[in-house]
Amino acid sequence: MGDTPDGSANAGTGGPGVTTSHARVAGAALSVDVPGTPAHRAPNGAGGRGGDSGTGHGPGGGGALPRRRAFGADRVFQGLTMAAGTMVLVIIVAIAIFLIAKAVPALNANTANFFTFEGWFPNESSPRFGIGALAFGTLLTSILALLLAVPVALGIALYLSHYAPRRIGTALGFLIDLLAAVPSVVFGLWGRDFFYGPVRDLSVWLNKYFSWIPIFGGDGPFGKSILLGSLVLAIMVLPIITSLSREVFRQTPTANEEAALALGATKWEMIRTAVLPYGRPGVIGATMLGLGRALGETIALAMTLGIxxxxxxxxxxxGGNTVAANIANAFGEANDVGRGALIASGLVLFSITLIVNITARAIIYRRREFTESAA
Amino acid sequence: MAKRIEAMNVTAYYGSFKAIEDINLTVEPKTVTALIGPSGCGKSTFLRSINRMHEVLPGARVNGRLTIDDEDIYDRDVDVTAVRRMIGMVFQRPNPFPTMSIFDNVVAGLRLNGVRRKSVLEEAAERALKSANLWDEVKDRLGKPGAGLSGGQQQRLCIARTIAVEPQVVLMDEPCSALDPISTLAIEDLMFKLKDRYTIIIVTHNMQQAARVSDRTAFFSIERTGDPGRLIEYDDTQKIFSNPSVKKTEDYITGRFG
Incomplete structure (x- = not known):
């Protein structure tokens, strides 16, 4: 500040606004004692400070210390970031109010038990709908998808971080990130029109030989099932779990890996002793992110499940249906109560995701003593 | 318990870069041998080639012959993990496994070798921690994380972890460089004690330390940057520090270069 001769005359305040600040100094001094509204006082205070700094003698020079500027770029930036932060809160509250306001009338109109009734008929003259089956379907498809995806993802991540030659690792990592970029509706189409075939054949085979296991029982038809939805979901959550796990595995301190090797560990033993424990919180986090995506996945499941x-x-x-898929499928022909009912189901989905996230954090927090000192 | 290490024309590379060339030396059982020399002279490389940790780095390889009691460490049929179990290593920075408790750290090597019996593990952990002069400080908190100890305690924990598997030879790569003088003294005391049972080879930048703890001293040096490190002189520590036969050694230990 105040590099040019012109500026140093007005030390510290520079710019055309200075003169007006100076002009206001007297007024500010007078009005200080008057309790005005905050909006009123701020510019006055600024003017007063600007005036004070005008008595300085340039940067680093003698005279009194320049006063802090109330409206420096720093203040403006602080205000902007705070406004951005506050906005999140406002949006969340607004959404919550909207959801609850829409859901409550529908819930009041419901003639069946919302938590235990298995059907979804909110558009009838006496609306009957329940969240049980939908929540169950959501959890079942998501958990099944994770059971299928996590082992494969960890395998890929370990291969990429510790086994693959650098060039193959880079190429494969790129392909996996590409998988994450495929829109879910494309996955839905692919699952419905192509993947459906092999999954149906597999289901028929499973049913033929393993029908004594309840999950593979039934008389058909097979195919547009929880299995198909979960498989498609598994492919969709695979990239995020893989790339996050690969990152945490890569960050294992070399010192720890060498410590294990120097104790006579084979590569796999080294991974078990040093890499996996170190990456555990990260893997849990990655899995929970995958679970979050799986729980909320809408269109791919709306297209692949039997609804x-x-x-x-x-x-x-x-068969099978999930909260999100049901919203996508039923929203078009829903009446007022129907929409309210769907919004209520959305609230339930939100709660499930929240509980999942809190649980994940609790799991990570429980081992905090060990993982924090790892940093 | 302790074995002789013999190096014959050992040359080590990082890719195309030759880090050390034609190292010949013999380390007798139950002695402490110090490797000294300026930075980049290859003493750590040589140390790491003794337990085949050198080849862990991509592109790194070793030529020549390294034997432990006349068995070739680099023989094609030798299991590398067995070599490392026989020749333990303590690193420059304390590196306890961060996710493990003190107890689990000490017995990590035993568990890798398939020891599962709780009583055996507990006995071994107590013995190793006592040998490492750490038992009294940690016996009441064996379940706490190893990374929560002080730097010096962590390094002694790493020594306990190394000797818990009862190796023949213990390699130490500047084990005190990250420690304060008191912790350093504790480790040096420990080396005197361990010498009765193990062959110890230590890399150090601290010449007083080399003079205090070692029986034999090997001085490594390089002509200039980019050249491979060579063994300049190898003799009794007493002789190296009082009356070295090579001028370059004298220059180094009197602080005239390096």
Missing amino acids: VSNISFNIIEN
Whole structure:
């Protein structure tokens, strides 16, 4: 500040606004004692400070210390970031109010028990709908998807971080990130029109030889099932779990890996002793992110599931429905109560995701003593 | 318990860069041998080639012959993990496993070798920690994380972890460079004690330390940057520090270069 001769005359305040600040100094001094509104006082205070600094003698020079500027770029930036931060809160509250306001009338109109009734008929003259089957379907598809995806993702991540030659690792890592960029509706189409075939054949085979296991029982038809939805979901959550796990595995301190090797560990033993424990919180976090995505996934499941609202552990028969898929499928022909009912189901989905996230944090926090000192 | 290490024309590379060339030396059992020399002279490389940790780095390889009691460490049929179990290593920076408790750290090597019996592990952990002069400080908190100890305690924990598997030879790569003088003294005391049972080879930048703890001293040096490190002189520590036969050694230990 105040590099030019012109500026140093007005030390510290520079710019055309200075003169007006100076002009206001007297007024500011007078009005200080008057309790005005905050909005009123701020510019006055600024003017007063600007005036004070005008008595300085340039940067680093003698005279009194320049006063702090109330409206420096720093203040403006602080205000902007705070406004941005506050906005999040406002948006969340607004959404919550909207959801609750829409959901409550529908819930009041419901003639069945919202938590235990398995069907979804909110558009009838006496609306009957329940969240049970949908929540069950959501959890079942998501958990199944994770069971299928996590082991594969960890395998890929370990291969990329510790086994693959650098060039293959880079290429494969790029392909996996590319998988994450495929829109979910494309996954839905692919699952419905192509993947459906092999999954149906597999289901028929499973049913033929393993029908004594309840999850593979039933008389068909097979294919548009929980299994198909979960498989498609698994492919969709695979990239995020893989790339996050690969990152944490890569960050394992070389010192720890060498410590294990120097104790006579084979490569796999080294990974078990040093890499996996170190990456554990990261892997849990990655899995929970994957679970979050799986729980909220809408269109791919709306296209691949059989859309039957019932609670059944059979994963190969046509059927299955989830909260999000139900919203996508039922919203078009929903009346007022119907929309309210769907919004209520959205609230439940939100709660499930929240509980999942809190649980994940609790798991990570429990081992904090060990993982923090790892940093 | 302790074995002889013999190096014959050992040359080590990082890719195309030759880090050390034609190292010949013999380390007798139950002695402490110090490797000294200026930075980049290859003493750590030589140390790491003794337990085949050198080849862990991509592109790194070793030529020549290294034997432990006349068995070739680099023989094609030798299991590398067995070599490392026989020749333990303590690193420059204390590196306890951050996710493990003190107890789990000490017995990590035993668990890798398939020891599962709780009583055996507990006995071994107590013995190793006592040998490492750490038992009294940690016996009441064996379940706490190893990374929560002070730097000196962590390094002694790493020594306990190394000797818990009962190796023949213990390699130490500047084990005190990250420690304060008191912790350093504790480790040096420990080396005197361990010498009764193990062959110890230590890399150090601290010449007083080399003079205090070692029986034999090997001086490494390089002509100029980019040249491979060579063994300049190898003799009794007493002789190296009082009356070295090579001028370059004298220059180094009197602080005239390096």
